Amino acid sequence: MKKLKWLSHSGIEWINTCPKCFWLRYNKKIYQPQGIVSRLSNRFDIVMKDYFNGYRKKGELPPMIEGKIKGKLEKPFQEKYFHKIDNEYGFWGKLDECVVDGDSYIPVDFKTTSSDPNEKEIMDAYQHQVDEYVFLMEENNKKTPHYGYLLFLYPQFHSEVHNGFPMAVTIKKVEAHPERVLARIQKAIDVLRNPIPESSKDCEYCKWYRDVEEYY
Numbered sequence: 001m002k003k004l005k006w007l008s009h010s011g012i013e014w015i016n017t018c019p020k021c022f023w024l025r026y027n028k029k030i031y032q033p034q035g036i037v038s039r040l041s042n043r044f045d046i047v048m049k050d051y052f053n054g055y056r057k058k059g060e061l062p063p064m065i066e067g068k069i070k071g072k073l074e075k076p077f078q079e080k081y082f083h084k085i086d087n088e089y090g091f092w093g094k095l096d097e098c099v100v101d102g103d104s105y106i107p108v109d110f111k112t113t114s115s116d117p118n119e120k121e122i123m124d125a126y127q128h129q130v131d132e133y134v135f136l137m138e139e140n141n142k143k144t145p146h147y148g149y150l151l152f153l154y155p156q157f158h159s160e161v162h163n164g165f166p167m168a169v170t171i172k173k174v175e176a177h178p179e180r181v182l183a184r185i186q187k188a189i190d191v192l193r194n195p196i197p198e199s200s201k202d203c204e205y206c207k208w209y210r211d212v213e214e215y216y
Helices: 019-027 040-058 124-139 178-193 204-215
Strands: 005-008 080-084 089-094 097-101 104-112 147-155 167-175
Touching: 005 178, 019 178, 019 204, 040 097, 040 104, 040 147, 080 124, 089 124, 089 178, 104 124, 124 147, 124 167, 124 178
Parallel strands: 005 089, 104 147
Antiparallel strands: 080 089, 097 104, 147 167
16 A cells, blocks of 8 residues: 555645646655745644544533534544555545544534635635545445535634633535545546646746746
């Protein structure tokens, strides 16, 4: 299994940003330079997972989602899923959480955002993520109801933040389309198996390189 080239959700989403950068990332291990990045969302993920694990031990749903989501937390929790595509490539994903309702397994993903998610449409990348989680779970012989949950955390305005910083929670149920996943994976594999593609016109990194190339 380790000899396979493993594609992931975050990896194949790069095709939509820039096919050339995607090709370089997987075929040449050349990554886009990374500037200053906030680790706040990663910290929230760690806090949330610890919170859910505490209630998993109790056999209870956390108060944050109790009455809003049916079922119970998966125990033991399977975090990672793998699926072999062919003799060269595989696809994998890592869940934040999973709820079991009867004999169905439902993926839950934590999202930290700056504002109320009800004010905007679900991002394509978030939809793809739910599709892919359901696809992977079913390929690993777990029954799903073809939907998942996005659990959004965002700050609320409050004049008394010295008494605690208020965070709001919104849960979005997202219908899954696992039948679309293989086509996205195959598109990614086709790009990687062919000569390096043209860059996206909107890619800031490729544009910067073209602008400065004559000076090197």
